[in-house]
Amino acid sequence: MNTRHITISDCSLRDGNHALKHQLTKEQISEYCEKADHAGIDIIEVGHGYGLGASSTAFGLAKVDDETMLSIAREKCVNSKLGIHFVPGVGKHSELEMAMEIGVDIFRIASHCTEGNITHRSIEHIKKSGKKVFGVLIMSHMADAKRLLKEATGMKSAGADGIVLMDSAGYSTPDLVREKISTLVDNLGITIGYHAHNNLGLAVANSIEAVESGASMIDATIKGFGAGSGNTQLEAIVAVLERYGFLMNTKFKNLIDLSIYAEQNIISRVPDIKAINIMTGMHGLFTGYGTYIQKISSDFNVDIFELCERLASRKLVASQEDIILEEANKLAKKII
Numbered sequence: 569m570n571t572r573h574i575t576i577s578d579c580s581l582r583d584g585n586h587a588l589k590h591q592l593t594k595e596q597i598s599e600y601c602e603k604a605d606h607a608g609i610d611i612i613e614v615g616h617g618y619g620l621g622a623s624s625t626a627f628g629l630a631k632v633d634d635e636t637m638l639s640i641a642r643e644k645c646v647n648s649k650l651g652i653h654f655v656p657g658v659g660k661h662s663e664l665e666m667a668m669e670i671g672v673d674i675f676r677i678a679s680h681c682t683e684g685n686i687t688h689r690s691i692e693h694i695k696k697s698g699k700k701v702f703g704v705l706i707m708s709h710m711a712d713a714k715r716l717l718k719e720a721t722g723m724k725s726a727g728a729d730g731i732v733l734m735d736s737a738g739y740s741t742p743d744l745v746r747e748k749i750s751t752l753v754d755n756l757g758i759t760i761g762y763h764a765h766n767n768l769g770l771a772v773a774n775s776i777e778a779v780e781s782g783a784s785m786i787d788a789t790i791k792g793f794g795a796g797s798g799n800t801q802l803e804a805i806v807a808v809l810e811r812y813g814f815l816m817n818t819k820f821k822n823l824i825d826l827s828i829y830a831e832q833n834i835i836s837r838v839p840d841i842k843a844i845n846i847m848t849g850m851h852g853l854f855t856g857y858g859t860y861i862q863k864i865s866s867d868f869n870v871d872i873f874e875l876c877e878r879l880a881s882r883k884l885v886a887s888q889e890d891i892i893l894e895e896a897n898k899l900a901k902k903i904i
């Protein structure tokens with residue numbers, strides 16, 4: 569019998585916002601938060617898909633501004649903690665201040681997996697304000713366990729209460745998850761979380777592997793609703809963890825209404841795994857790039873698999889759409 573407690577962090581209203589091109593409405597945020605709170609979800613993350621302060625022509629304009637989204641969610645999160653995702657440089661310090669004033673409980677400060685030092689100032693500041701703060705390493709497949717530990721150690725020294733690894737490309741397999749999560753668990757002595765994407769159909773399996781390797785916080789979304797082929801399905805991970813005997817504040821049976829509500833009122837397209845999602849996953853490309861790569865390969869009339877290979881060799885990270893254009897153009901002109 570497992571006696572470990574697993575914290576469920578529901579990012580349907582943040583990662584799911586990618587799937588809606590950041591067009592979540594006030595009503596959807598309010599209704600979902602109320603139901604998720606009743607269902608016993610520990611943390612409800614809310615905001616633009618790319619995080620606080622990201623609403624822009626570059627990242628996509630959100631329907632509802634950050635302050636309004638967070639204020640609505642704050643009112644409905646009675647027992648659940650309210651969380652935000654923040655990438656320094658995408659969002660500004662003043663936006664963190666605004667989130668603190670509204671009463672956000674959980675601050676997740678993120679960077680590309682090799683650039684953890686850019687998060688330190690924000691982590692230190694939030695920690696001093698007495699809030700819970702996590703360091704988040706995005707695109708974690710692009711660094712080995714030793715490098716992730718170095719970045720995570722820096723975040724811990726800055727004051728992080730925990731570290732979350734994001735498999736932003738849905739590239740990882742359970743063996744990789746095991747090695748990376750257990751390295752962090754064995755060496756850091758703070759909460760370790762895991763955030764999966766389902767490009768290779770492994771999000772639930774990888775999340776289970778993360779828990780078995782010592783992670784105690786799992787990100788999940790209702791019906792797997794998120795960027796690209798989506799995330800770890802909340803209902804499925806809770807059902808499996810329950811069967812394994814892990815302790816959680818929510819139960820599968822509490823999620824049935826939430827799942828039906830989201831399917832009928834929020835989810836425009838239940839995520840599936842298209843060939844393009846597998847292609848970006850195999851090549852370790854940010855899962856949110858799938859639709860864009862498909863469009864550009866068609867606009868330039870180039871082979872999509874070859875384009876993905878070129879992008880992988882450029883070690884593309886998030887927010888580098890210009891390189892997709894550049895490589896498609898070169899491929900069309902047969903420039904190596």
Ligand SMILES: C[C@H](O)CC(=O)C(=O)O
Pocket residue numbers: 583617618619706707734735736737763765795
């Ligand atoms: C900004 C990204 O959408 C964060 C995330 O969920 C991921 O990298 O995965």
